[in-house]
Amino acid sequence: MxxxxxxxxxxxxxxxxxxxxxxxxxxxxxxxxxxxxxxxxxxxxxxxxxxHEGSARRKTQRHRFKDTDPMSLAFKRFFELTQKRVDAGKITQKTHDLYWAATFRSEGPRADPDAIRLDSEMGELSIAEAGQPVFLSEYLEDVAEIVGGIAEHQYIVLKGTFSMLTRAGLFRFSPMAEVLKPERGEPDPCALRPEERDQLYCQICARTARTPWIEMLYMLILGTGIRPGEAYWLQWSDIPGLDDPTVKKAVLRVGGTVVKPRLNGGAFRQNKRKSSRRGHAYYVTLPEWLTTKLRAYKNKQAPKSQDEPILTSSGGGMLRPTTGEAGLRRAKEDSSVDWVTWGNLRDTVATHITGRTGDARRASAQLGHMQGASMVTGHYLDPNGYVHPVVDNTDVLEELDPAKVGAMLESTGSRS
Structure with a gap:
């Protein structure tokens, strides 16, 4: 002193x-x-x-955490470090935003006042009070019983935060090392029955005639099983076979997604699919009916460049996730299929392929899951001469042609 x-x-x-x-x-x-x-x-x-003389150490030193500091201060520092990982390209902005949304309350008229958020639950506790394995385990167990997805995200935030605090010297071993990750049961697929597919398709055609991209989005997902965000990402260059009228079944490259940040900023194209390595893409063979529809759609749209999006808004720009959701909502409202989401079409594809082939690995490969990557059903030579493994389930996907109203086969395991 x-x-x-x-x-x-x-x-x-x-x-x-x-x-x-x-x-x-x-x-x-x-x-x-x-x-x-x-x-x-x-x-x-x-x-x-x-x-600082003779040293490269920064002039302004980082905050030195004490065990009496509130957890809110630790969470704030954790997200500063997480944003740096985003800026360095180690994780995506969407991943950062998912963790942020599980930690802090959102502002605005649509914010849920009863949402379970880490900062609200333990932000005022000291680091020493929160850093007890028994407390952390019981907290995550309680949250998991209410909403498993949030518990899973909060587990990741807590693990990262206490790892940071352990490196800062507050713990010899991270208290999260003894905490088990919450287990979340996978939701049962909810596939559409043939009559439900027929009804939704008819409503799309009748109610959204002025926005033809909605019908095209419906067909893209139903004919491939790709995610909506992956469909928004697609450009005409991802289906080069459409320019050759002799090609009956074109090959589609799926290599990214469109992301709408939960915090600030507009939607943007991310050249990385959900749950995949950076740059990892996969190839699927399109059924003949979808190839024909896409070729006709391209001729009508007359894109000036192969790099233009396949699905465009009325203003000619890239389709945003919020616009896609609004289009489906307009088509299904006040009907018996008002429960349907774009994800249910993806479930329909997986259920149909599994039921008709008896091989869940083929459905997994169709959806682009890594566990189905070994199901190589063919090879594709791209315009550069490179050879790619391509998934081909067109023998059963032909049966999902929405034009065959009343003639579609019952999908095994569809929603009861």
């Missing part, structure tokens, strides 16, 4: 206090002032300057 000494001249002084620099060498720092506080302030400024 420094204590300035007042001399006979009334000046307060601190004489040559020895201390280490960041590089391990030693120096001495002195200070003086007309008052005690002035002297201490001058010494503190000189101390900071001298201990």
């Amino acid at each position: 420094l204590e300035p000494t007042q001399g006979e001249d009334g000046i307060y002084r601190i004489e040559r206090v020895r201390h280490r620099r960041f590089n391990g060498t030693y120096t001495r720092t002195s200070a003086q002032g007309f008052t005690r506080d002035e002297c201490l302030d001058e010494w503190g400024t000189a101390f900071e300057r001298k201990r």
Whole structure:
């Protein structure tokens, strides 16, 4: 504890206090002032300057966490580090936003006041109070019983936050090392029955005639099983076979998704699919009916470039996720299929392929899951001459042609 000494001249002084620099060498720092506080302030400024001499360490030091600090401060620092990982391309902005949404309450009229958020639940607790394995385990078990998905995201945030605090010296071992990850049962697929597919398709045609992209989006998902975001991402260059009228079954490259951040900013194309390695794409063979529909759609749209999106809004720009959801909502409202989401069409494809082939791996490969990657059913030579494995379930996907109203086969395991 420094204590300035007042001399006979009334000046307060601190004489040559020895201390280490960041590089391990030693120096001495002195200070003086007309008052005690002035002297201490001058010494503190000189101390900071001298201990950085000969070192590349940053002038402004990071906050040194104490176990009495609130968890809200730790969460804030964790997300500063997470944003740096986004900026470095190590994780996507969407992943950051999912974790952020599980931690902090959203603002605005649509915000759910009863949402379970980490900062609300333990932000006011001290790091020492929250950093008990038994407390963390019981908390996550309670949340998992209410909403498993949130518990899973909060587990990841807590694990990262306490790993950060352990590196900061507050714990010898992270308290999360003993906490089990919440188990979340996978939701049962909810496939559409043939009559439900017929009804939804008829409503799309009747109610959204002025926005033909809705019908095309319906067909793209029903004929391939891709995610809506992956469909928004597609450009005409991803289906080069459409330009050759002799090609009856074109091959589609799926290599990214369109993302709408949960925080700020507009939707953007991300050249990385959900749950896949950066740059990982997969190829699927389109059934003949979908190839024909896409070829006719392309001729009508007359794109000026192969790099234009397949699905465009009325303004000619890339289709956004919110626009796609609004289009489906308009087509299904006030009907017996008002429960349907675009994801149910993806479930329909998986259920149909599994039921008709008896092989769940073929359905997994169709959806682009890594566990089905070994199901190579063919090879595709792209315009560059590169050979790619391609998934081909067209023998059963032909049966999902929406034009065959009343003639579609019952999908095994469809919604009861």
